[in-house]
Amino acid sequence: MTKKSLYILYGLTVLFMLGFIPDVSAAILVIVPPEGSDEIPFDGGLSLLVAAGVAYGAKKAYDKRKQGAKDEDTVTDL
Incomplete structure (x- = not known):
């Protein structure tokens, strides 16, 4: 070839x-799942868990940024 x-x-x-x-x-x-299936959709609970994790992370980042700004103010006040 x-x-x-x-x-x-x-x-x-x-x-x-x-x-x-x-x-x-x-x-x-x-x-397609079989008829009479007892499976529970986990979308609602999983979405709430992800939203709670995002909110917790955002609060931690906000607190850390706020603490950093407070530390800078005390350093410049000396």
């Missing part, structure tokens, strides 16, 4: 493989 025919073969193989990727991923995403 010549170099040109190998490039064509590789290109067609890549295009062929890319054609199957959406089909496989779409088949995986369409899985």
Whole structure:
């Protein structure tokens, strides 16, 4: 095989493989849970937990920045 025919073969193989990727991923995403499932969605609780973590981190950063400003004021007052 010549170099040109190998490039064509590789290109067609890549295009062929890319054609199957959406089909496989779409088949995986369409899985439906069985009827009568007792699974509990955790989105609401998880969202509250993330929001509480963000609020806690923001308060810590605010307190640290406020403490830093207070330290700078005491240094300049001397």
